[in-house]
Amino acid sequence: MGLNNNYHGQNVSGAHTIGVSHCSSFSTRLYNFTGTFGTQDPSLDSEYATNLKANKCKSINDNTTIVEMDPGSFRTFDLSYYKLLLKRRGLFQSDAALTTSTTTKSYIDQLVAGSLKEFYAEFAQSMEKMGRIEVKTGSDGEIRKHCAVVNS
Numbered sequence: 001m002g003l004n005n006n007y008h009g010q011n012v013s014g015a016h017t018i019g020v021s022h023c024s025s026f027s028t029r030l031y032n033f034t035g036t037f038g039t040q041d042p043s044l045d046s047e048y049a050t051n052l053k054a055n056k057c058k059s060i061n062d063n064t065t066i067v068e069m070d071p072g073s074f075r076t077f078d079l080s081y082y083k084l085l086l087k088r089r090g091l092f093q094s095d096a097a098l099t100t101s102t103t104t105k106s107y108i109d110q111l112v113a114g115s116l117k118e119f120y121a122e123f124a125q126s127m128e129k130m131g132r133i134e135v136k137t138g139s140d141g142e143i144r145k146h147c148a149v150v151n152s
Contacts, residue, residue: 013098014111014123016091017081018074020066023057026092031060043096045088067091079119082108 029041030053040049056067068074069091070081090096098104111119142151
């Protein structure tokens with residue numbers, strides 16, 4: 001099964017199959033999703049959210065606890081991240097967004113049905129493509145103090 005070459009670059013999200021994150025990077029999904037304390041992101045699997053709140057991120061103010069981005073295989077570069085996405089268990093809102101688009105959802109379905117060798121090849125091509133992005137220098141860009149917010 002070959003993957004559609006139009007999707008190279010979207011596979012970069014697969015890097016979330018390895019590593020960890022601090023609770024502060026996603027705790028609003030658990031505790032304050034709509035801006036009202038106690039609201040939870042409805043796109044997040046409720047059992048997963050309950051587990052995170054009970055065992056990992058016990059408060060919205062937790063800045064020290066770390067959580068596996070790909071529970072069960074956070075040290076292994078594999079397809080389990082995508083399988084978890086299909087179960088609505090992506091840690092970040094950006095992960096969940098990959099399943100709301102028919103294009104990216106179709107791509108995830110193809111990856112999960114494919115082989116690990118195909119995933120590795122797709123990911124390598126994504127990294128090569130990303131490596132061709134020109135770096136901004138001087139006044140053309142900025143190093144952000146917080147990656148999700150433009151410096152003020």
